[in-house]
Amino acid sequence: MKMKLIGSTTSPYVRKVRVVMAEKRLDYTFVPENVWASDSNIAAINPLGKVPCLVMEGGDTIFDSRVIVEYLDALSPVGKLIPSTGRERAEIKTWEALADGMLDAAILVRLENTFVGRSQSQRSPAWIERQMGKVNASLYTLAKGLGEKPYYGGIHSGLADIAVGCALGWLAFRFPELDWRGQYPHLARLHDKLMQRPSFAETQPID
Known part of the structure; x- marks a missing residue:
C-alpha cells in the first residue's frame, strides 16, 4: 500500500509536505479533505482535526507538518533537506x-x-x-x-x-x-x- 497524504489544496502546511515529497521523489496518493465540512472524518485519523496527516504503508498515521517532513527526509537519501546534526x-x-x-x-x-x-x-x-x-x-x-x-x-x-x-x-x-x-x-x-x-x-x- 502506498503512503496516503490527507490534506487540502489550500493549506500551506499540506503544501510543504507535498513539495518535500516531490523533491524526495516519494510515491504517494493525495486524498483531499475539507476539515470544515460537516461530513469530515479527519478526527478519526487525527484527534486534533487538522491536516496534513500522513498514512504510512502499514496504516499507522503521523501528523503535524514538521513531524511529517522530518520523517520523509529520513526515508530517502535523495535530496537531503535537513542537516543531520x-x-x-x-x-x-x-x-x-x-x-x-x-x-x-x-x-x-x-x-x-x-x-x-x-x-x-x-x-x-x-x-x-x-x-x-x-x-x-x-x-x-x-x-x-x-x-x-x-x-x-x-x-x-x-x-x-x-x-x-x-x-x-x-x-x-x-x-x-x-x-x-x-x-x-x-x-x-x-x-x-x-x-x-x-x-x-x-x-x-x-x-
Whole structure:
C-alpha cells in the first residue's frame, strides 16, 4: 500500500509536505479533505482535526507538518533537506518554525475575519492587529536572515526555503494586499526562484 497524504489544496502546511515529497521523489496518493465540512472524518485519523496527516504503508498515521517532513527526509537519501546534526540542523528547523508560526498568526487573522460563527461586532480589531504584528515581524526577520544568500542554508535549497516559500505563497493567496514583495525583495527573489521548480509550480494553493 502506498503512503496516503490527507490534506487540502489550500493549506500551506499540506503544501510543504507535498513539495518535500516531490523533491524526495516519494510515491504517494493525495486524498483531499475539507476539515470544515460537516461530513469530515479527519478526527478519526487525527484527534486534533487538522491536516496534513500522513498514512504510512502499514496504516499507522503521523501528523503535524514538521513531524511529517522530518520523517520523509529520513526515508530517502535523495535530496537531503535537513542537516543531520548540530547547529546547522537547529538553524534550518528554526527558520521552518518561524515560517510556520507566521502562518499560524495569519490564519488566526483570516479566521477572525471570516468565521461564520461570529457576527461583525464580535470580531476583535485588537486581536487582528496583534497577530498581524507577528506576521510583519516574521517577514522582517526572514528577510534579514536570508539577506543576499541564495538560500537559507547557503548555496543549496533545503527545508527552510520550502517552508518559507510555502508561507509566502499562502500570504500572496490569502492576503494579496500585504506587499511583502515590495518591502522585502530578498524574499521575493527566493519565492520567484522556488516557483521555477515543478514541486512549487504544481502545488500552488487553489480554492
